Amino acid sequence: MHAVFFIAAIASIVAVFLICLFLFVNGIPAIGKIGIFDFLLGTKWAPSNNPPSFGIFPMILGSIYVTAGAIVIGVPIGILTSVFMAKYCPRRIYKVLKPATELLAGIPSVVYGFFGLVVIVPVIRSLAGGTGSSILAASILLGIMILPTIIGVSESAIRSVPESYYEGSLALGATHERTIFRVMLPAARSGIMAGIVLGIGRAIGETMAVIMVAGNQARMPAGLLKGIRTLTANIVIEMGYAADLHREALIATGVVLFIFILIINVTFSLLKRKEKN
Amino acid sequence: MKEKTAITKTQMPAAIKAVNNVSFGSKLRSYMKNPGSFIIMILVMAAALITFAALLFIICYVLIKGVPNLSPSLFAWEYNTENVSMLPSIINTLIMTVVSLVIAIPLGLFTAIYLVEYSGKNNSRIVQIIRLTTETLSGIPSIVYGLFGMLFFVTALQWGYSILAGAFTMSIMILPLIMRTAEEALLAVSDSYREASYGLGAGKLRTIFKIVLPSAMPGVAAGIILAIGRIVGETAALMYTSGTVAEIPSNLMSSGRTLALHMYALSSEGLYENQAYATAVVLLVFVLLINTLSSFIARRLTKS
DSSP, rough: HHHHHEEEHHHHHHHHHHHHHHHHHHHHHHHHHHOOHHHHHOEEETTTTSOOOOOHHHHHHHHHHHHHHHHHHHHHHHHHHHHHHIIIOHHHHHHHHHHHHEEEEEEHHHHHHOOOHHHIIIHHHHHOOOOSSSSHHHHHHHHHHHHHHHHHHHHHHHHSSHHHHHHHHHTTTOOHHIIIIIIIITTTTHHHHHHHHHHHHHHHHHHHHHHHBBBBOOOOOOOTTOOOOOHHHHHHHHTTTHHHHHHHHHHHHHHHHHHHHHHHHHHHHHHHHHHHO | HHHHHHHHHHHHHHHHHHOOOOOOHHHHHHHOOOHHHHHHHHHHHHHHHHHHOOOOHHHHHHHHHHHHGGGGGOOSSSOOOOTTTTTTHHHHHHHHHHHHHHHHHHHHHHHHIIIIISSSSSOOHHHHHHHHHHHHHSSOOHHHHHHHIIIIIIIIIIOOOOHHHHHHHHHHHHHHHHHHHHHHHHHHOOOHHHHHHHHOOHHHHHHHHHIIIHHHHHHHHHHHHHHHHHHHHOOHHHHHHTTTOOOOOTTTTTTTOHHHHHHHHHHHHSHHHHHHHHHHHHHHHHHHHHHHHHHHHHHHHHHO
């Protein structure tokens, strides 16, 4: 039976190996054909033109802009909420709020996307004009969506700071708030950073919700209130009818996304290791 | 060891509260003296309020807009463009969930058993690699899983758009979740159980399946329920693996859309906004049920 358990344990290694293999084998040749600089830094994505051009720089920027927007909105709210959960919340309210954050994580991304489509987009349209499907809409929606990740990780980071730090600071005459923001948060810094990095990963990888609110125009970002297309959206929107080099270019888009995620994952585990030490 | 630290941790806040009893009046005076602290307190409260108001708003908005749109024709047995029935998608979701779990539970559970019971406390090379890969798996976004499923199961294995291809893709996706929760649950089982079982003459396998697993069951179950939640809500990974046919499949090799995909199709077509609201309600109710069930089981776990 030892062997059976061992074989099951190997499954995840096989899975990661297969994922890497199939993505790279199917995606790298296209990058070679298009040319790595034309592909990564080309500013024009027009697969049906003659000759077609496959530049994913607009989508890379799109993903980065939208993620940055989500960070600007989600991180301050997330960290402050985690402070509330760890240091302010009475036990009785906590029992309600903790499952609530888990629920926030459990809502499917289509439902978030639909909510964005019927609430956030029309509000932006009526306040600022334009179509409403914009970087701003996607940022707000993603900001909400990464909240549970950031809250969960940074709350446990704050809780893992020894209670004696808190008591020591109070005994020196600092207020509750000063203690939290000058003593507890700096001590929990790497854990909180890990939460933010994980949130970045969620935001970059999010697909359906972004497609539904971001407008999806494959062009260079033109402003907060203009539409944009992310890497993930590019794959989903065009994979249905793409063929030949176009299809390979989309898989290569997936490879670029995958590499982004791998970098983020490595950063995350480095930060977590730092927290443990 | 583990249990002992858990007990002292839960007892600590009570002890501190007794020492740090601050009356409302003295708190107020302290804030008057330190306006900076007061502002920060307000900010913290406001952030928490925003978070939970957003959650409440999303849920209430979907429920209020969606419940009136729930009509019997939405649950008709056959899908057509007039009734856009969601019943076939619900059944597809159930099939997808069952098949994915059948694949992922043994793999995840056995991996956890291997890591906890067999690999020992020493961190060998292979254990480190297993941990690294599961961590990697849990960070991969669902669209990348979708791409991989399309390239591997649909194209390379020539399964075509099928429930089976979707289920295999989903099972890889939920594997790290099931594995991690099962591992935590197994680790939480006190070593004295194992020693007592060995002392009574039971073998290793018997100890694992008759003693350790039953006592770890609530934790394992909570993980499985969370995994069900992910399967129910998944869209991007299934779009190009299980396909989008809105009918009940005749077998596992035919295509079928799950409820989340059905909802995406409805809202992206733009013709069926009311039906999309209704589908959102059903999805949300599923997720609410799953979450409640999972936290209920987890609470029972901490009580016992």
